[in-house]
Amino acid sequence: xxxxxxxxxxxxxxxxxxxxxxxxxxxxxxxxxxxxxxxxxxxxxxxxxxxxxxxxxxxxxxxxxxxxxxxxxxxxxxxxxxxxxxxxxxxxxxxxxxxxxxxxxxxxxxxxxxxxxxxxxxxxxxxxxxxxxxxxxxxxxxxxxxxxxxxxxxxxxxxxxxxxxxxxxxxxxxxxxxxxxxxxxxxxxxxxxxxxxxxxxxxxxxxxxxxxxxxxxxxxxxxxxxxxxxxxxxxxxxxxxxxxxxxxxxxxxxxxxxxxxxxxxxxxxxxxxxxxxxxxxxxxxxxxxxxxxxxxxxxxxxxxxxxxxxxxxxxxxxxxxxxxxxxxxxxxxxxxxxxxxxxxxxx
Ligand code: SAH
Ligand code: SF4
Numbered sequence: 001x002x003x004x005x006x007x008x009x010x011x012x013x014x015x016x017x018x019x020x021x022x023x024x025x026x027x028x029x030x031x032x033x034x035x036x037x038x039x040x041x042x043x044x045x046x047x048x049x050x051x052x053x054x055x056x057x058x059x060x061x062x063x064x065x066x067x068x069x070x071x072x073x074x075x076x077x078x079x080x081x082x083x084x085x086x087x088x089x090x091x092x093x094x095x096x097x098x099x100x101x102x103x104x105x106x107x108x109x110x111x112x113x114x115x116x117x118x119x120x121x122x123x124x125x126x127x128x129x130x131x132x133x134x135x136x137x138x139x140x141x142x143x144x145x146x147x148x149x150x151x152x153x154x155x156x157x158x159x160x161x162x163x164x165x166x167x168x169x170x171x172x173x174x175x176x177x178x179x180x181x182x183x184x185x186x187x188x189x190x191x192x193x194x195x196x197x198x199x200x201x202x203x204x205x206x207x208x209x210x211x212x213x214x215x216x217x218x219x220x221x222x223x224x225x226x227x228x229x230x231x232x233x234x235x236x237x238x239x240x241x242x243x244x245x246x247x248x249x250x251x252x253x254x255x256x257x258x259x260x261x262x263x264x265x266x267x268x269x270x271x272x273x274x275x276x277x278x279x280x281x282x283x284x285x286x287x288x289x290x291x292x293x294x295x296x297x298x299x300x301x302x303x304x305x306x307x308x309x310x311x312x313x314x315x316x317x318x319x320x321x322x323x324x325x326x327x328x329x330x331x332x333x334x335x336x337x338x339x340x341x342x343x344x345x346x347x
Contacts, residue, residue, distance in 0.1 A: 011137025012136070012137065014171065014173075014177070014178075015174065018032040031053065039137060043144040046062070047061045070095075082099065082330030083149065084096065085097045089138055093131050096161050097111060099149065100329055107158060108142065108156070110142040110143060111161030111162035112159050115128050116162060116164050118164050118167075120231045121230050122301050127296075134171065135171055136174035137178070142161075155187065157191070157193070159194045164197055164199070165195065166201075166202025166206075173209065189211040193214040194216065197217075198219070198231075199234065200244075203217070203249055204245060204248065206249070207249040212253070214258075215249060216258045218231070219280070221268040222239060223268075224239055226267065227239065246284055250286075256285045256322070257287075258289050259281070259288045260291060261288055261289065261290050261312075262291045262292070262293040262294075281319075287324070289323075290323065291325075
């Protein structure tokens, strides 16, 4: 059971949890699959709607378990079509979810925790600390809310909203499996990405999962002191250890993780930082994503000048490292992580 999640909520259960539940109720195993389809394929709001379950079972489930669904408390739409939602979950915690349409694709950026304990200096989510972990169903529901609002299928999902996914590992994997299941959301494993601040035990476990989920690691500096200052929650993980975990991931999976690097003026955009980044990436199977940092009022950080971002791109490319500059989306609606929740807390 995920820490801090309402134990009486069916949304706290992963697939094994649903199987244990039906076994405990003396039901055949296939009932767990039926529950999964109703909960995550159809996103029903009550047990009563689960028409292929026996009436007695529906009543028992309803008397034992809550079946909450997120409530949209705020919705913003950007000129580029990006939609950002503030969702209220059971118990009142709020999280942010973003829907990004792009041609045939619809990507959902979902949260894995309410708040985050890692305290990254540039991140709006880090400011308020951790409120609670989300259960698997609470992550899948964010995707369903966006699919419902856009009226179309979600093709990609990224755990890049609030929270550190590997600090809530089991619930996150449970959610990814529901998102991936053909009978639930049917999103291809390779189209499901988890972004971590670099918790190496999580990276190692993730490499062993049978599905081909995609990994992104937030690096933000390849200089230990700078990284420790920017990402205090992950200070105990040293860069050589992180590099080793990335190399191990590539060997075990044959897949290329991306490294996120948000460029902050005068902090991690100097020549020395650029050389350290090249050195870190050389010989690693990675794709570097350069991101102009989203300024968050409380942090006082500013984005690097465009010439500087381009010089990082040029130098990495020349060194034979795969690199791109992330296109900005939804900047007119505070699309940086945690910004909407912070603002709503302040108002
Ligand atoms: N906790 C995970 C996933 C959520 S944060 C992680 O840190 O990877 C998702 C991404 O947004 C991370 O790469 C994070 O570093 C980045 N991010 C957070 N605040 C940002 C900001 N103000 N500007 C640009 N990127 C930011
Ligand atoms: Fe947490 Fe990620 Fe924000 Fe860091 S960047 S505080 S790990 S959500």
